[in-house]
Every structure is written in structure tokens, then in C-alpha cells.
Amino acid sequence: MDIKNLFNVKDKVVLVTGGSRGIGEMIATVRDDLYVSxxxxxxxxxxxxxxxxxxxxxxxxxxxxxxxxVAADLQKLEEVHRLVAEISKHETHLDVLINNAGANWAEKFDTFPDHAFEKVINLNLKRVFSLTQACMPLLTAKSTLDNPSSVINIGSIDGFRAAPQMTFAYTSAKAGLHHLTRHMAGKLGERGVVFNSIAPGAFQSKMMRETLEKFGDSIRAKIPIGRIGTPEDVAGTCIYLSSRAGQYTNGATIALDGGSLVYSKL
Known part of the structure; x- marks a missing residue:
């Protein structure tokens, strides 16, 4: 076994959507053993x-x-295709696609607006399918069954549970994303692409900042390991799924939450 190269991603070509902030920046950012570094x-x-x-x-x-x-508004289908076309000008293949771009909206059930529900579902679920579909020629250009490319969808632990906030569209979209990942894994793995999702819990992202400021101590108290997630946690999981170490993992949804989903205290 070549331990030295087990987690090697050197020279891989990676696309991270939503990569300028939050979880996406954590994935792309320079820390020990992460993508750019x-x-x-x-x-x-x-x-x-x-x-x-x-x-x-x-x-x-x-x-x-x-x-x-490469800036792009992925709410729009034409922008999805423009993004892929721009990358195709410079690359003949893509090794890793990380679908991280997302939106959230919290509002009471009785006043939750239709346009907000549509926006959240569109970006968090529909456009993941659209972008993955558009990227398939790049993802399969160099991949083989023995050396597959990787699609990693960033879901949420709220895709497993009814969230405490009134984020009806977000939880629905993330639950759908987890299942879409499994469906693509089952139908498309034979093309030399593996599909997995990561379901983060509490991380210090822009989306979570206000919640953590108000309820941080309470949230930490319900995480068995007692801390909030770090860039190394999410990027390290992505590195695993992108490298030789993760090539036989297909159709998994990894809860990256410090154990909050299994927290039990009487």
C-alpha cells in the first residue's frame, strides 16, 4: 500500500462553487494538507x-x-453553461467538482414567500443537477473505473432532521440533495465518477455567524466533542473523497457534525 500517495491531490483540477466564502472558502483555503497547499x-x-x-x-x-x-450566478442556467465553457477553454478534464453554492431563507410558515422557496430549491438542488450534468464531459474525459473523478455535494445535517429554525425550503433542498447524490451514484458510477455528499453541522460560516453569536454556547453543549467545525474538518473530508483513499466510497452522505445528530442526554 502506497501510504504516501493515499491522500494525494497534487495536480488535480478542482471546481468549488460558492468558493469565495463560508464552507466553500474553507474547502479551497490554504491550510495544511488542503487543496491549494x-x-x-x-x-x-x-x-x-x-x-x-x-x-x-x-x-x-x-x-x-x-x-x-470565475464569477457566475448559478441561479441562472445560462450562467451554469458559461462557467463550464470558461473552464473548458483552459482544461481538458475535471477531477473534482464540489457543489457548495447555496442559499437559505428563514420565515414563519404563514408568510413564507413562494419566490424564496423557489430560489432556495433552485440553487441548492436543481442547479447542483444542472452543473453536474454540464460538467460530465470534463469529469469523464480522463477518469476510469480504477481512477474515478469525484463529485462532492455539500448538504447539511438539516437534511436529516427538522431544523429548529423555520427554514422549510432549505431543509427540503438538502434532504433532496442527499438523495440526488445517492441516485446519481447508483446510475452514473459506471462512467468513472463517484458521487458523495457531506452534511456539515455547525461551522463558523457566514450563514451560521448570527446563529452562533446568539446560541453558540447552547449549540456547543449539544455537540459530543464540544466544539464548532473548522476549515480542516470539511476540507480534510473533501481531500479524502477526492483522493485514492475515497475511490471506493460512492453514494455516501457523511455527517460532519461532531456527533450532534447522535447527541442524547436525558
Whole structure:
């Protein structure tokens, strides 16, 4: 067994959506053993060109990998295809696709607006399918059954449970995303692509910041290991799923929550 190369992602070509902030930035960001510092070539995409440029410049400066920004509004199908076309100008293949871009909306049931439900479902679920579909020629261009490319969908532990917040569309979308991942894994694995999802719990992301400021102590008290997730936690799991170590993992949803889903205290 070649332990040295078991988690090697050097020279892999990676696309991370929503990569300029939150979980996406944690995945792309330069920390020990993470994508850019491990020598990968990482494309990051989000709506904000300025945010993408800022993150990509900082990551590429530290290296040894490279980070390239491509701004795109993935709510729009034409932007999905433009993003893939832009990457295709420079790359003949894609080793890893990380579908992280997402949106949330919390509002009381009686006033929850239709446009908000549609926006959340569209970005968190429908566009994951759209982008994965558009990326398949790149994902299969170099992959084999013995050396598959990897699609990693960022779900949520709220896809397993009824969340305490009134985020009806978000929990529905994430539950759907977990199942979409399993469905694609079962139907498309034969093309040399493995599909898995990660379901993060509490992380210090922009989406969670206000919640953690108000209820951080209470949230930590219900996590068996007693802390909030870090960039190393989520990026390390992605590295595993992107490397030789994870090539036989297909159709899994990994709860990355410190054990909060199994917390039990009488």
C-alpha cells in the first residue's frame, strides 16, 4: 500500500462553487494538507467577481497550487453553461467538482414567500443537477473505473432532521440533495465518477455567524466533542473523497457534525 500517495491531490483540477466564502472558502483555503497547499489547481466560483478575485489572489500567492476565480450566478442556467465553457477553454478534464453554492431563507410558515422557496430549491438542488450534468464531459474525459473523478455535494445535517429554525425550503433542498447524490451514484458510477455528499453541522460560516453569536454556547453543549467545525474538518473530508483513499466510497452522505445528530442526554 502506497501510504504516501493515499491522500494525494497534487495536480488535480478542482471546481468549488460558492468558493469565495463560508464552507466553500474553507474547502479551497490554504491550510495544511488542503487543496491549494496540496498542489491542486482550484477554480472557485461565486456571484461576486470581487470576492472571487480576492480569495483566489490570496490563495495563489501562498501556493504551491493555483486558485483561479470565475464569477457566475448559478441561479441562472445560462450562467451554469458559461462557467463550464470558461473552464473548458483552459482544461481538458475535471477531477473534482464540489457543489457548495447555496442559499437559505428563514420565515414563519404563514408568510413564507413562494419566490424564496423557489430560489432556495433552485440553487441548492436543481442547479447542483444542472452543473453536474454540464460538467460530465470534463469529469469523464480522463477518469476510469480504477481512477474515478469525484463529485462532492455539500448538504447539511438539516437534511436529516427538522431544523429548529423555520427554514422549510432549505431543509427540503438538502434532504433532496442527499438523495440526488445517492441516485446519481447508483446510475452514473459506471462512467468513472463517484458521487458523495457531506452534511456539515455547525461551522463558523457566514450563514451560521448570527446563529452562533446568539446560541453558540447552547449549540456547543449539544455537540459530543464540544466544539464548532473548522476549515480542516470539511476540507480534510473533501481531500479524502477526492483522493485514492475515497475511490471506493460512492453514494455516501457523511455527517460532519461532531456527533450532534447522535447527541442524547436525558
Amino acid at each position: 496540496a498542489g491542486a489547481k482550484v477554480y472557485i466560483s461565486s456571484r461576486s467577481a470581487e470576492a472571487c478575485e480576492k480569495v483566489a489572489t490570496a490563495l495563489s500567492a501562498k501556493g504551491p497550487g493555483q486558485c483561479i476565480p
